[in-house]
Amino acid sequence: ELIDLVEKDGRVCGAALHDVRSGTARLMAAGAVVLATGGFGGLFSRTLTMPDVMGTSAAVALRHGARLVNVEFIQIMPGLVEPVGGVVFNERTFRYARVEGVDGPEAGALLDERGGHGPFSSSLPDRAVDLAVSAAGPRGAAVTYDLPERLPEFMQTYFDWFEGAFGRSPAEGVRIAPYAHASNGGILVDELGSTGVPGLFACGEATGGMHGADRIGGLSSANALVFGHAAGRAAADCAASVAAPNGATGRPPHASPDLGDLRRAMDRFCLIGRTDEGLRQMGRILDELDEKNAQAGSVHAANAILSARALVTAMLARTESRGAHFRADFPQEDPAQARPLVVSLDEGGRPVAATPSA
Incomplete structure (x- = not known):
């Protein structure tokens, strides 16, 4: 399981992984990294995806300077x-x-x-x-x-x-x-799968932008195949030898936390019928979970909380209903908001959503 990325001299040169069988963390050196860990469905209790598909790559990519796009558009x-x-x-x-x-x-x-x-x-x-x-x-x-x-x-x-x-x-x-089902949004990439962070690529459901606000009939597999091929070739072209450690580094604390409270709250506030009040309540719940995890020190929980916070930030910012995103307090489309929202981290490490400049 992905824990984090390894950087050297401003370039991604490997990944920190949790070996589920042995319970140890390992650092794997790489000339380039392609993130292909799926979407956000596992952040919900009621999900049709695997429960470990929790937007981990989105959280990790954010911390290393990448951006997300269209993450408010979760297929339901x-x-x-x-x-x-x-x-x-x-x-x-x-x-x-x-x-x-x-x-x-x-x-x-x-x-x-x-x-x-x-x-x-x-x-x-x-x-x-x-x-x-x-x-x-x-x-x-x-x-x-x-x-x-x-x-x-x-x-x-x-x-x-x-x-x-x-x-x-x-x-x-x-x-x-x-x-919750598939994610129409994810890590923002270009046509070659590059995140804009040197050495870091992404593809498949971990990425966003190909489907826009709605995808009611297929093309997810086509997206994964086309952009997986493009990202793999671009990463191979980019790869170069790097000096990164590779070996067991100990056991990550609380590698498999109980995230039931987070998932149930996401069901309540972030499926259909989102409102300003409910989304702000979800933000307060995430604050409480963050405080608890500061003591527990679970990197998996930290990644899940950051991914959930990125979703809530975008859902709050889009004050209209469009495609897979429905706001009960803003039930109609607003033509002035017919543009993507891009999520990045501010200087304090919290997600912010903004419309990219033309």
């Missing part, structure tokens, strides 16, 4: 909370569903439209479906079905898999809630 998708949690909900089944809180004469049309894409988008009318699901809270919104005699193949495959895996059909009814 419906997932199951009953009969089992942490399983993706097949959005195509919305077309045959009745969803708690989605009522009125337009309910059928909204659910049919919502069945056309997986991630939530505040820019589409069918956001009403996700807002109703979010309003149900952690218990989830009840979903029941009026199914045709013959299901489309993709849905039938999902229903068959579900019944085989969990011993019952979703046709018997499920509950769903919003889950």
Whole structure:
């Protein structure tokens, strides 16, 4: 697991890693480093990503002078909370569903439209479906079905898999809630994957800028392949021999902290329905966690807290709703804010968000 980067003479020349098996930290020398550790989904308790995907590379890159972009745009998708949690909900089944809180004469049309894409988008009318699901809270919104005699193949495959895996059909009814999924934002890079920090490159979901505010249908794998290839070639061209230590350096303190409080708070304040009050409350929670971790000394917790703070900073700064970002207190798009927000660290080491100059 990534802990930090190694710098010498203003150039990244290696990485500090935590060996999970041995519990030791190691310094690995490198002529250049490519960060490809994924997005921010693991900062949330309800997530459809692996829990260790916590924006570590974003925090580490920030500390070494890189910048982030579009980090407020976290893809949010419906997932199951009953009969089992942490399983993706097949959005195509919305077309045959009745969803708690989605009522009125337009309910059928909204659910049919919502069945056309997986991630939530505040820019589409069918956001009403996700807002109703979010309003149900952690218990989830009840979903029941009026199914045709013959299901489309993709849905039938999902229903068959579900019944085989969990011993019952979703046709018997499920509950769903919003889950964090992929990240549209991340480390700001150029077309070659360079972060602007000498010797440091990034690619894949660790980076931002390729998708803008919304990505409701694919291209994540294409992004990873194209920019992974570009970053790898550029890093290889950049690489040069460096004098960096390489070997065991002891056990990092509290390498696997309990981050449950952080994740649950991120669920509450940073999924759908963000508000100024809620985001500022999240900031205070991060302050408290920072104070506790100052005594515990966990580098993993410090990275998670900084990543979460970067997200909250951007979410607060974007006082509108656009794409994957929905502010309940600013529910409409503002044409004046149709530009990216770039996050960097101020002199005190805290994230600040600003619009880059033209």
